[in-house]
Amino acid sequence: MSRDIRIAPLTVQDFAPFGDVMNCAGVPDKMINAGLCGRFHDRAQLDLDDDGKVGISLFRSELRQLPYTLDMVERHPLGSQAFIPMSMDPFLVIVAADDLIPRAFVTAPGEAINFHRGTWHGVLTPLSGPGLFAVVDRINDGPNLEEHYFETPYRVIS
Amino acid sequence: MSRDIRIAPLTVQDFAPFGDVMNCAGVPDKMINAGLCGRFHDRAQLDLDDDGKVGISLFRSELRQLPYTLDMVERHPLGSQAFIPMSMDPFLVIVAADDLIPRAFVTAPGEAINFHRGTWHGVLTPLSGPGLFAVVDRINDGPNLEEHYFETPYRVIS
Numbered sequence: 001m002s003r004d005i006r007i008a009p010l011t012v013q014d015f016a017p018f019g020d021v022m023n024c025a026g027v028p029d030k031m032i033n034a035g036l037c038g039r040f041h042d043r044a045q046l047d048l049d050d051d052g053k054v055g056i057s058l059f060r061s062e063l064r065q066l067p068y069t070l071d072m073v074e075r076h077p078l079g080s081q082a083f084i085p086m087s088m089d090p091f092l093v094i095v096a097a098d099d100l101i102p103r104a105f106v107t108a109p110g111e112a113i114n115f116h117r118g119t120w121h122g123v124l125t126p127l128s129g130p131g132l133f134a135v136v137d138r139i140n141d142g143p144n145l146e147e148h149y150f151e152t153p154y155r156v157i158s
Numbered sequence: 159m160s161r162d163i164r165i166a167p168l169t170v171q172d173f174a175p176f177g178d179v180m181n182c183a184g185v186p187d188k189m190i191n192a193g194l195c196g197r198f199h200d201r202a203q204l205d206l207d208d209d210g211k212v213g214i215s216l217f218r219s220e221l222r223q224l225p226y227t228l229d230m231v232e233r234h235p236l237g238s239q240a241f242i243p244m245s246m247d248p249f250l251v252i253v254a255a256d257d258l259i260p261r262a263f264v265t266a267p268g269e270a271i272n273f274h275r276g277t278w279h280g281v282l283t284p285l286s287g288p289g290l291f292a293v294v295d296r297i298n299d300g301p302n303l304e305e306h307y308f309e310t311p312y313r314v315i316s
Contacts, residue, residue, distance in 0.1 A: 024218045024290065033281040037219040037289075042297040044214040054212055056202040056240055056272070056294055060182045061195040082214055084292045086268055087246045110244055110290050114214070123191040131195075132182065132268050134242045136214055136294060139200040 005070070005156045010093060010105040010113070018095040018103075018119050019080070020044045022112040044114035048079040048138050055139030058086075061124045061131040070094060070102055071153040073120040075146050079138030081121075082114035089129030094122030094156065100148060104156045120148065163228070163314045168251060168263040168271070176253040176279070177238070178202045178272040179265075202272035206237040206296050213297030217241075219282045219289040226314040228252060228260055230307045231278040237296030239279075240272035247287030252280030252314065258306060262314045278306065 008014065012021045020043060028038025046054055073096050085091055088109040096102045100120060106127075107113065114136075115121050124133060138144055166172065170179045178201060186196025204212055231254050243249055246267040254260045258278060264285075265271065272294075273279050282291060296302055 022214065022216055022292070024216055028218070032217075033219065037217050037282055039293075040216040040218070042213040042215055046213060055200040055204060056180065056242070056270075057200055058180055058182055058198040058270075059190075059195050060186070060198070061191065084214070084242055084244065086243060086270070088244065088288065088290075110288060112214075112216075112244070112292060124195055130246065130268060132246075134180070134270060134292065135197075 003152055003154045005102055005104045005154050007104045007106050007156060007158050010107045010111060015105065017097060019116045020114040022114065023110060044082050045116060046080055047117040052079050052138040053140045054136060057135045059124055059133045059135050061126055063131055064092065064125045064127060066156065066158050068092065068125065068156040069153050070122060070156055072147055072149045073102060073122055075118055075120045076144045077118050077146060078142055078144040080114055080117045081137040082112060082135065083124060084112040084134040086132040086134055087129040089126065092125040092127055096120040102154055161310055161312045163260055163262045163312050165262045165264050165314060165316050168265045168269060173263065175255060176277050177274045180270040180272065181268060202240050203274060204238055205275040210237050210296040211298045212294060215293045217282055217291045217293050219284055221289055222250065222283045222285060224314065224316050226250065226283065227311045228280060228314055229311040230305055231260060231280055232303060232305045233276055233278045234302045235276050235304060236300055236302040238272055238275045239295040240270060240293065241282060242270040242292040244290040244292060245287040247284065250283040250285055254278040260312055
């Protein structure tokens with residue numbers, strides 16, 4: 001079995017089993033501020049356990065390079081997790097279904113994503129820019145991290 | 159009374175009565191992802207009414223220019239509201255205490271803000287860049303908008 005994973009452009013349709021793509025494609029749901037601002041309303045399925053509290057954190061990550069060696073994926077059984085880039089740089093998004101076979105996507109500038117609760121995903125992997133993200137996820141304590149290490153790492157290529 | 163408001167750099171201290179400044183100043187609360195990513199944890203006071211549901215929306219706003227004519231402020235009695243820039247451009251942040259005398263701040267690149275519930279503030283006012291923001295606020299229906307129009311507009315200057 002090949003260990004190479006080719007990166008695909010992120011699309012709403014391909015990403016749907018794993019999470020939400022948040023972007024300003026199409027018409028705003030509402031114009032606000034006297035017509036000067038478009039609101040693309042409620043674009044992420046925030047989903048937490050009953051005791052879960054949602055919060056906003058900032059992540060500042062080292063940049064990654066291609067080819068990228070993927071040796072693990074993780075998931076958060078107690079809540080969804082949104083990665084919102086704070087720069088206009090595309091970033092790499094890796095996900096896997098229950099078969100644990102990874103898929104790799106790259107965002108367009110100005111796109112954010114939200115992993116559905118319990119979805120296997122790679123860690124934050126910016127490829128350019130300041131590596132700065134706002135993260136909306138479950139912020140209280142609890143067993144909210146599972147990791148899966150691959151026996152043989154994958155190689156993510158463009 | 160002068161109607162000129164001079165813009166000040168945003169600081170945590172000056173903004174504290176109005177909301178939270180979210181940035182990566184100082185040491186991360188936690189290093190994650192094998193030491194490659196700093197987590198600045200839970201930096202916004204999300205505060206909603208009991209029936210409120212928090213969500214992530216995107217705002218795409220027209221750019222504003224200085225001097226900026228401020229003719230109104232608004233507030234959301236049922237919930238806090240975070241403005242997270244999706245580009246590294248500073249933006250203008252206007253707030254007012256109960257005296258309704260506005261104060262104007264400008265963010266540093268890579269800074270987001272969260273208005274505390276019920277805080278008077280100006281609408282989203284990007285000065286440069288794509289005008290693209292993620293907004294974390296109360297997303298369900300309800301009487302969550304109050305507006306105050308000034309008899310004489312203010313002039314916001316650098």
